[in-house]
Structures are given as C-alpha cells and as structure tokens.
Amino acid sequence: MTIPVTTKTPTMPFVARRTSVRAGIHAAFKAVTRRFGWSTISVLGGLVVWELISRYLVASKLFLAAPTQIAAALIELAQGGELQKHIAISALEFFSGYAIAAIAGVAIGMVMVGSAVGKQMLQPWISGIYATPTVALAPLFILWCGIGVASKIIVVVVLVIFPVIINTEAGLLTTSKDLVETVRSFGADSRQVFLKVSLPSALPFIFAGLKLGIGRGLIGVVVAELFGSRAGLGQLISQSAETFNMPALFAGVAILAAAGIAMTSGFTWLERRLLPWKD
C-alpha cells in the first residue's frame, strides 16, 4: 500500500533577477535551506561560532576546546585504541541495564494493571523511588558491587525502569473499553483481549517510555562511572578533567551526545516501522 506523500514546496517559486547580486545570494541561501534544512544550518553555524570563540575569545586550553581540537583528540584516542575500550565498556553497561529495565519494566507495568494486590504492593515503592533522585544512590551501589560493570548496570536499571513501568501501566489503562467489548462480542477470552487489544493499544506508550529511558540510561552510565570506575566514557571524562585535557573531555561528551541522538532517532525509525498506523 502506498500513501500519497505531500511534499512542501513553495507555491510561489522565487524569481531570480540576474542583475541583482542580493537576489543571487538569496536564491543560493534558499537552495541550501531547502536541500539541508534549517537544523543543519543551525548546527553548522553553532560549530563555527564555537570554533571562533575558543580560538579568539577564550583562547585557553584549560577552559574550552575548539571543535577542530576535539576532532583531533577523537582521532588520536581512536588510533591508540583507548576510545574503543571506553566505548565498549560504557556500551556494555548501558545495553545490559537497558535491556533488563525494558523487560522488567514492561512486566511490572503489566502486573500493576493485571493484579489489584500487585498494584497496591508496588505503587508506594514506585512512587517513592521515582520521586527520589536515584543517581544519588550510585556511590552506594559502587560500595556494594565494586567499581566494575555491575554497579553501573544497577544504576542504569534504576534510572530506566521507572518511565517504562509508568508508561506501560498508563498505556494499558487507556485501552478503549469499546474496543475490548468489540473483541469480546466475537467471544474473545481475556488472553485474546490482552494480546489483540490491550497490548497493541499500549505499545505507543511503552515506546515513549523506552525512548525516555535512553537519555536517562546514558546519564546513569556516566554518573556511575564518574563516582568510580576503571574504564568507560565517564571515566575518560573525569580523568581528562583531572588532567585539564579539555579536548579529550569534550571528545567523551561528543561520543555520548552522538550515541544519544543516534539511539533516539533509531528508536523513532523503529517506531514508525512497528507502528505504521500512528501518525
């Protein structure tokens, strides 16, 4: 099936006057914005301003690094194999924690809707822990589980699981009673009602919760590593800060930002593929 796609094209095409230089620049600018979009221009412009500020205004390696210096640091760290090691450790921590939180979060959310007793027993804990700034517990987990990977995974799980639980619950609760009645009219049992109505109708909510979890999980990895670790991007950042190596510090931050953007947009893509019925 193909859905007609409407592309936004200006109804009044720009009429270039060949004699006017201004018009020429204007036309070129329009062509660029149409080709790359305003976001690209905004990002590139920001990078240029950043570069200029760190070269001419701040001009101190102790406080700020220019984008070009950060790029150089990235290449250097990658050539030594150090960057890959940090990324591998942080990725392991993130994905293990995220996977555990996703599965457990959806399961707990389902229990909260499916069982009144379960809901009553879990609700106070969830409300309480969710309202607590749980990153503050990271030093405790490190004390308990050591400075290895395990303590970081726990921090990620604790940060990611709550939006998943809360959204799963909310999604299942907003299931339309009319739709449930419709499948019941065809003789559906409660298992079929859950699989054919409640779950698919909750999926957009669950996805939203998982998407929120990406950013929170990345924060968890970095903060936990800052408190004590042998390797990882957080460790790279804290070590670089201690030695006033600004380019390496920003390199760590840049990797994290890129990972966050890549995963969030990957998720949006996945969402569009899995939920094509949504706008």
Place this chain on the structure above:
Amino acid sequence: MTVPLAKLSVAGMTKSFQDLDVLRDISVDVAKGEFISIVGPSGCGKTTFLRIIGGLEKATSGTARLDGRVIDGPGSDRGFVFQHDNLLPWRTVFSNAQIGPEIGGYVNAEQAKRTHSLLRLVGLDGFAGFFPRHLSGGMRQRVNLARALAVDPDLLLMDEPFSALDAQTREIMQTELLRIWEEGRKTALFVTHQIDEAVYLSDRVFVFGRRPGRISEIVPIDLPRPRPLSVKRRPEFVALVDRIWQLIEEDVRASVLEERG
C-alpha cells in the same frame, strides 16, 4: 405472537437497574431470514435489548433463545455491528474484518478468501491494506459490517450503525445494507432512531415504549423487495412512517421534556 420454528425466541425478558425496569417482560419471536428494526424514544431500552441478545449484557430474568439454545454470553453465532465502528486502529481493513475468525481460531486460506469477497461485497475492494484512519466514516462502517459478516453469523445485530453518518451517506448505506443483506438473507435486528430507515429496511418494525421498556406494537412492512430509494416517496411508505411516528410521539415528547429537566 409466535412464529413456528422461530430463529430467535425471546420469553419474559426483563432487565432492571436497581428499581428501574429498563425492559419489562418482553416476549417476541423472529423468523429465519427476517429483517427486524427496533424503534422507540431515547431510554426505551432498545439498545439494551440488542445487547442482551448479543450477550454483552445479562437479562435480570427471562431468556432469549437462538435456534433453541439459550443465549448466555457473546458468541460467533451472532455478528454485532456497533454504533461507533470500533475498528482496531493498528489493524488494516482486512485484518480488522478477519478478527472474528481469528478469535475463533479458524483462519485459513479459504477463510481469508471469504473475507476478501466480503470486502468486495461491502464495496471496499482495493482498501484491504488501508488503516482505519485513512477511511471515511461510511467506509469504516462498511468494515464494521464486513467484520460482523465474516463470522458467518446466524443473527446480525446492528446498533444504530448509520447514526454518525451524514444524511446522504446514510441513505446510500441503507441501500447498500439491503443489497448486502439480499445476498445471504441473514436474520437481522436493527436498532435505529430514524423511522424512515426502519420502514425502508424491514419486514417488521418493533415499536418500543418507555418506562418500562416494552414492545408497544409490531408493525409489518409489506412493501415489495428489492426496494429502491424511491419507495420512500410512495404513499404507503409515508403512511407507515406516519403511523409509527404517531405510536411513539407521546413517548418522545415525554423523554425530550425529561431531558430538558
């Protein structure tokens, strides 16, 4: 009244909410292949009556039998067409229409072919892969109808399925419904507010009165079939509409005044 070998047989059906009798002691038979419309003022219990037959609600007392079996809950021997289309937004037109057989667990190639031909019958050929949000209100109600027919029900139950459509689409849907119904002549119960719709579609019209809900009169409609839309301008048709309107007018007035407080 008793019809020999009734398809649907309702005996002493009463439905109460607390002290209020929504339906009181309804007894009526419907023959195989009959098209019955149910009209009446708001609050006369006509939708409740349909929902009890559909197994979506339980009667306080009395029974409804379909082919002799007491109705005790929903089942695929009945196809329910809902007032709001209630299509699952994440399913395509085809997959929405297939939900009954899917729940019954008898989906196979032949069944799928049958559903495709039902979609053709309701005029949605070529829309099988569309999602409901891409369809108009009239098209969605066609899917709603195809979904009910897909389980090949003994009894088709329709709860004001055209009430949300504009007047022109509704007229077209009425002729379409008759055309589709002529194909299989399923026994049908059709609840509506529109008296002319009831007369146009039906073999008999059950006129419900209110407080308590009961059948105040059964009006046979002996207009010849097939019925073109122009039948609505014939004097017999107009006389029937007029007669039914007179039967419920007082009740409608009472219910309107009550709603106004």
